[in-house]
Amino acid sequence: MRVASGMELTPRDGQTFRFDAGTLCLEFLLSGALAEWEQLHTPQDLAAWIPRTRLEVRGEVRVEPADLERARRLRAAIQAMAERAASATAPVVQAAEAKTLTEFAAAPPPVPVLGPAADRGWAYPMTAAQYLSAVARDAMEVFTGPLVERVRMCGGERCLLLFLDTSRPGSRRWCSMDRCGNRQKLRTRRDRNPA
Ligand SMILES: [Zn+2]
Numbered sequence: 001m002r003v004a005s006g007m008e009l010t011p012r013d014g015q016t017f018r019f020d021a022g023t024l025c026l027e028f029l030l031s032g033a034l035a036e037w038e039q040l041h042t043p044q045d046l047a048a049w050i051p052r053t054r055l056e057v058r059g060e061v062r063v064e065p066a067d068l069e070r071a072r073r074l075r076a077a078i079q080a081m082a083e084r085a086a087s088a089t090a091p092v093v094q095a096a097e098a099k100t101l102t103e104f105a106a107a108p109p110p111v112p113v114l115g116p117a118a119d120r121g122w123a124y125p126m127t128a129a130q131y132l133s134a135v136a137r138d139a140m141e142v143f144t145g146p147l148v149e150r151v152r153m154c155g156g157e158r159c160l161l162l163f164l165d166t167s168r169p170g171s172r173r174w175c176s177m178d179r180c181g182n183r184q185k186l187r188t189r190r191d192r193n194p195a
Pocket of ligand 1: 154155
Protein backbone atom coordinates (compact mmCIF):
# COMPACT_ATOMS: atom_id res chain seq x y z
CA MET A 1 0.00 0.00 0.00
CA ARG A 2 1.19 3.50 -0.70
CA VAL A 3 2.21 5.46 2.34
CA ALA A 4 0.95 8.86 3.37
CA SER A 5 1.86 10.43 6.66
CA GLY A 6 -1.16 9.54 8.73
CA MET A 7 -4.38 11.11 9.89
CA GLU A 8 -5.24 13.98 12.19
CA LEU A 9 -7.07 12.85 15.30
CA THR A 10 -8.74 15.03 17.90
CA PRO A 11 -9.53 13.12 21.09
CA ARG A 12 -11.81 14.48 23.80
CA ASP A 13 -9.11 16.59 25.41
CA GLY A 14 -8.99 18.60 22.18
CA GLN A 15 -5.27 18.09 21.58
CA THR A 16 -5.05 17.37 17.84
CA PHE A 17 -2.18 15.14 16.74
CA ARG A 18 -1.12 13.13 13.73
CA PHE A 19 -1.31 9.39 13.94
CA ASP A 20 0.12 7.03 11.35
CA ALA A 21 -1.49 3.61 11.63
CA GLY A 22 1.23 2.28 9.33
CA THR A 23 -1.07 0.35 7.01
CA LEU A 24 -4.47 0.58 5.35
CA CYS A 25 -6.34 -2.03 7.39
CA LEU A 26 -5.32 -0.59 10.77
CA GLU A 27 -6.04 2.93 9.58
CA PHE A 28 -9.59 1.76 8.87
CA LEU A 29 -10.03 1.06 12.61
CA LEU A 30 -9.90 4.83 13.18
CA SER A 31 -13.34 5.08 11.59
CA GLY A 32 -14.68 3.85 14.90
CA ALA A 33 -13.77 0.27 15.72
CA LEU A 34 -14.31 1.19 19.38
CA ALA A 35 -18.00 2.05 19.71
CA GLU A 36 -17.46 5.34 21.56
CA TRP A 37 -15.46 6.67 18.57
CA GLU A 38 -17.90 5.58 15.84
CA GLN A 39 -17.58 7.84 12.78
CA LEU A 40 -19.69 5.78 10.40
CA HIS A 41 -23.33 6.45 11.22
CA THR A 42 -24.66 6.71 7.66
CA PRO A 43 -23.53 5.54 4.21
CA GLN A 44 -22.57 9.20 3.55
CA ASP A 45 -20.14 9.02 6.47
CA LEU A 46 -18.41 6.12 4.73
CA ALA A 47 -18.28 8.11 1.48
CA ALA A 48 -16.65 10.97 3.40
CA TRP A 49 -14.22 8.62 5.18
CA ILE A 50 -12.68 7.00 2.11
CA PRO A 51 -11.05 10.21 0.74
CA ARG A 52 -9.41 10.77 4.16
CA THR A 53 -7.51 7.49 4.00
CA ARG A 54 -3.96 6.78 2.88
CA LEU A 55 -5.24 5.68 -0.56
CA GLU A 56 -5.36 9.38 -1.52
CA VAL A 57 -8.74 9.12 -3.20
CA ARG A 58 -9.38 12.34 -5.11
CA GLY A 59 -12.42 11.47 -7.20
CA GLU A 60 -16.00 10.28 -6.88
CA VAL A 61 -16.77 7.57 -4.31
CA ARG A 62 -19.95 5.50 -4.58
CA VAL A 63 -21.50 3.94 -1.50
CA GLU A 64 -24.54 1.65 -1.41
CA PRO A 65 -26.74 1.65 1.70
CA ALA A 66 -25.69 -1.96 2.51
CA ASP A 67 -22.01 -0.95 2.50
CA LEU A 68 -22.32 0.66 5.92
CA GLU A 69 -23.11 -2.59 7.74
CA ARG A 70 -20.54 -4.44 5.62
CA ALA A 71 -17.85 -1.90 6.47
CA ARG A 72 -18.56 -2.23 10.18
CA ARG A 73 -18.46 -6.02 9.97
CA LEU A 74 -15.08 -6.05 8.26
CA ARG A 75 -13.79 -3.46 10.71
CA ALA A 76 -14.87 -5.51 13.74
CA ALA A 77 -12.99 -8.52 12.37
CA ILE A 78 -9.84 -6.44 11.84
CA GLN A 79 -10.09 -4.97 15.34
CA ALA A 80 -10.31 -8.47 16.87
CA MET A 81 -7.31 -9.73 14.89
CA ALA A 82 -5.28 -6.60 15.64
CA GLU A 83 -5.91 -6.91 19.38
CA ARG A 84 -4.80 -10.53 19.32
CA ALA A 85 -1.73 -9.70 17.23
CA ALA A 86 -0.76 -6.84 19.54
CA SER A 87 -1.03 -9.08 22.60
CA ALA A 88 0.61 -12.06 20.86
CA THR A 89 -2.50 -14.21 21.31
CA ALA A 90 -2.61 -17.11 18.87
CA PRO A 91 -4.21 -17.86 16.54
CA VAL A 92 -4.51 -14.27 15.35
CA VAL A 93 -6.93 -15.15 12.55
CA GLN A 94 -9.88 -17.31 13.57
CA ALA A 95 -12.12 -19.18 11.16
CA ALA A 96 -14.93 -16.59 11.11
CA GLU A 97 -12.45 -13.82 10.33
CA ALA A 98 -10.77 -15.84 7.60
CA LYS A 99 -14.19 -16.18 6.01
CA THR A 100 -14.90 -12.45 6.35
CA LEU A 101 -11.55 -11.43 4.81
CA THR A 102 -12.05 -13.88 1.95
CA GLU A 103 -15.53 -12.55 1.30
CA PHE A 104 -14.42 -8.91 1.13
CA ALA A 105 -11.21 -9.57 -0.80
CA ALA A 106 -13.23 -11.33 -3.51
CA ALA A 107 -14.50 -7.96 -4.77
CA PRO A 108 -12.27 -6.17 -7.29
CA PRO A 109 -9.90 -3.69 -5.62
CA PRO A 110 -9.45 -0.04 -6.70
CA VAL A 111 -8.02 0.26 -10.23
CA PRO A 112 -4.71 2.15 -10.41
CA VAL A 113 -4.11 4.57 -13.28
CA LEU A 114 -1.06 6.48 -14.45
CA GLY A 115 -1.44 10.05 -15.69
CA PRO A 116 0.58 11.51 -18.57
CA ALA A 117 3.35 12.59 -16.17
CA ALA A 118 3.45 9.10 -14.63
CA ASP A 119 1.44 10.50 -11.70
CA ARG A 120 -0.37 7.72 -9.89
CA GLY A 121 -4.04 7.81 -9.14
CA TRP A 122 -7.19 5.70 -9.27
CA ALA A 123 -9.97 5.08 -11.76
CA TYR A 124 -13.19 6.78 -10.66
CA PRO A 125 -15.80 6.41 -9.49
CA MET A 126 -14.36 4.19 -6.76
CA THR A 127 -16.92 2.07 -4.94
CA ALA A 128 -16.97 1.35 -1.23
CA ALA A 129 -16.75 -2.35 -2.15
CA GLN A 130 -13.44 -1.65 -3.91
CA TYR A 131 -12.10 0.23 -0.90
CA LEU A 132 -13.19 -2.56 1.47
CA SER A 133 -11.56 -5.11 -0.83
CA ALA A 134 -8.26 -3.21 -0.58
CA VAL A 135 -8.64 -3.12 3.21
CA ALA A 136 -9.35 -6.87 3.37
CA ARG A 137 -6.40 -7.72 1.09
CA ASP A 138 -4.13 -5.56 3.22
CA ALA A 139 -5.40 -7.32 6.35
CA MET A 140 -4.60 -10.71 4.79
CA GLU A 141 -1.06 -9.48 4.12
CA VAL A 142 -0.60 -8.10 7.63
CA PHE A 143 -2.18 -10.81 9.75
CA THR A 144 -0.95 -13.92 7.96
CA GLY A 145 2.71 -13.04 7.34
CA PRO A 146 5.77 -11.80 9.21
CA LEU A 147 4.24 -8.32 9.61
CA VAL A 148 1.89 -9.69 12.23
CA GLU A 149 4.68 -9.38 14.78
CA ARG A 150 4.83 -5.65 14.04
CA VAL A 151 1.22 -4.97 15.03
CA ARG A 152 1.28 -3.00 18.28
CA MET A 153 -0.96 -1.15 20.67
CA CYS A 154 0.34 2.22 21.83
CA GLY A 155 2.16 1.91 25.16
CA GLY A 156 0.48 5.04 26.48
CA GLU A 157 -1.73 4.86 29.54
CA ARG A 158 -5.36 4.26 28.46
CA CYS A 159 -4.38 4.67 24.78
CA LEU A 160 -5.84 1.93 22.62
CA LEU A 161 -4.52 2.99 19.22
CA LEU A 162 -3.27 0.10 17.10
CA PHE A 163 -0.57 0.48 14.46
CA LEU A 164 1.85 -1.41 12.29
CA ASP A 165 5.41 -0.62 13.34
CA THR A 166 7.18 0.10 10.05
CA SER A 167 10.33 1.48 11.68
CA ARG A 168 13.45 -0.37 10.61
CA PRO A 169 14.50 -1.47 14.12
CA GLY A 170 10.89 -2.27 15.07
CA SER A 171 11.08 0.00 18.08
CA ARG A 172 7.98 2.17 17.70
CA ARG A 173 6.06 2.25 21.00
CA TRP A 174 3.73 5.21 20.73
CA CYS A 175 0.80 6.34 18.64
CA SER A 176 2.69 9.61 18.31
CA MET A 177 5.79 11.10 19.91
CA ASP A 178 3.77 14.33 20.22
CA ARG A 179 1.19 12.67 22.37
CA CYS A 180 1.82 9.48 24.35
CA GLY A 181 5.58 9.62 23.71
CA ASN A 182 5.81 13.07 25.28
CA ARG A 183 3.55 12.19 28.18
CA GLN A 184 5.77 9.26 29.03
CA LYS A 185 8.83 11.51 28.87
CA LEU A 186 7.22 13.98 31.26
CA ARG A 187 6.16 11.19 33.59
CA THR A 188 9.65 9.72 33.67
CA ARG A 189 11.08 13.17 34.45
CA ARG A 190 8.52 13.73 37.22
CA ASP A 191 9.29 10.35 38.77
CA ARG A 192 12.97 11.22 38.81
CA ASN A 193 12.49 14.66 40.34
CA PRO A 194 9.50 14.44 42.68
CA ALA A 195 8.30 17.88 43.83
ZN1 LIG B 1 -1.02 6.61 22.36
